[in-house]
Amino acid sequence: MSDKYLEKYKNPENPEEILSKLRECSSLEDIKKLIYGIFPDLVKEYTRGYSSDYPYLIITWYTLCKAIKTEPKGIILVEFVPPSIKDDISEEYSVLRKFLDVMTANGFVARRNEEFMLCNKCGLAIPRHNLYKYVKFRFPDKFPDKWDIKCSECEVYVQEHKLQETNI
Numbered sequence: 401m402s403d404k405y406l407e408k409y410k411n412p413e414n415p416e417e418i419l420s421k422l423r424e425c426s427s428l429e430d431i432k433k434l435i436y437g438i439f440p441d442l443v444k445e446y447t448r449g450y451s452s453d454y455p456y457l458i459i460t461w462y463t464l465c466k467a468i469k470t471e472p473k474g475i476i477l478v479e480f481v482p483p484s485i486k487d488d489i490s491e492e493y494s495v496l497r498k499f500l501d502v503m504t505a506n507g508f509v510a511r512r513n514e515e516f517m518l519c520n521k522c523g524l525a526i527p528r529h530n531l532y533k534y535v536k537f538r539f540p541d542k543f544p545d546k547w548d549i550k551c552s553e554c555e556v557y558v559q560e561h562k563l564q565e566t567n568i
């Protein structure tokens with residue numbers, strides 16, 4: 401794995417102590433504060449969901465939440481996602497993984513900031529162009545035919561807004 405963040409997100413020196421603090425957290429805010437103290441650059445963005453142009457992503461997320469009996473609450477865009485549990489080095493990332501597991505159990509899905517961005521009109525999550533191309537090529541039905549930096553609904557809004565301005 402060639403990932404520039406592999407070192408940065410390894411467990412700190414006292415993983416057991418942190419994991420026990422994590423278990424003692426009584427609110428999501430406490431959890432966020434704790435993890436911010438350890439990995440201050442981890443979370444790049446919070447948003448309430450995916451753009452309506454990506455029903456496949458919305459349905460997958462909602463289905464997961466239903467399966468683990470939680471409500472979908474939001475998406476966190478993170479700088480790094482730990483290696484899979486099947487990976488030999490995965491133990492070195494147990495603190496980060498536990499944090500993401502707790503977030504998932506609370507209805508938050510973590511996506512790589514390198515792969516997702518926010519619509520600059522409504523702030524919902526949109527796949528970046530590279531991820532869009534990758535998925536669209538392999539699974540054409542899963543993503544819409546056109547990619548844009550904002551949702552199609554937001555595009556309509558911008559066009560209408562321009563139209564109103566030209567009418568004045």
Ligand SMILES: [Zn+2]
Nearest residue numbers: 519522551554
């Ligand atoms: Zn939008």
